[in-house]
Amino acid sequence: MTSNPPLPVRPLQPSRADQPRFPWHHFEMRFSSTPRGARLARRLAGERLDAWGVPYGSDTHDAVTLVVAELSANAVRHGHVPGRDFRLRMSAEGMALRVEVTDTRGERTPVRPIAEPPGAGLDVEGDGGRGLLLVAALTDRWGWFPCTDGPGKTVWAVVEAPAV
Template identity: 45%
Template sequence: MLTETATPGDMPQRELPSLTVQCPSSPRGAQLARRHAVRWMGERGHPPASDVSCAVALVIGELAANAVQHGRVPGRNFGLRLVMDRAAGVLRVEVEDAAFAKRLPAVVPSSFPEGESGRGLLLVDALAERWGSTPRSPVGKTVWAELRLES
């Protein structure tokens, strides 16, 4: 399900363009989330090959993959929400899942060079101005990241 609204969310009290998507908790769902986001960014002047669109795709890919792998609850989708605040020059990415028992680590985990996983949050940390997670009501969590729209 894809909906687009103008919602203030956690940002200042003015209408901001936003995108909300529900995706299946599967690798295909993570791919769909990235595709929706890249298309939406392109419609707002950030073509797929632009630095900001590539950064958004990477961050969404990592957060969606984590939601599918670690936050999956059978029968529940994960949600993607983007909010663009052009005045502040910030794009907020939110990925929601239904698993409330699994929290993000307090610090970004280190990954040894030969490790096959564990680099996702390192990428998010490198690309985002700031990021974190908040509990969701009635269940689950939202992992969010804020990215600069311009270098």
């Protein structure tokens, strides 16, 4: 009988005592490029965050879950290619939570939203167009890059956990 050697432990970076620490966590899954797939991605992201120590109802949990919901919905609505899935990746390390959503439609790239003053033409009754504005407001940074292993793009966002 052989024994497996222990997995290497990723060293923790030094932090201030008043800031939360996340050990290194990673989650990745493919979902059908449908509204049901986007809902499932959001639900599983919420469960994963809670398991990582980001409790339901906390500001960080709510922000990251909403970012996953918006990016997944965008992948379904704007990045859908029939017969192809989208991929959700989440990671937590140090004080940062990173979300990546990859779809297979590389020619439709995200456009950075321009924040308008309240009431300056933003259609609050409309059905869309504010997803990336929400992502920009809820995250510390976000962006996108083209896929190197096939067609498509990845939209990413990072939320830094606040000091407790």
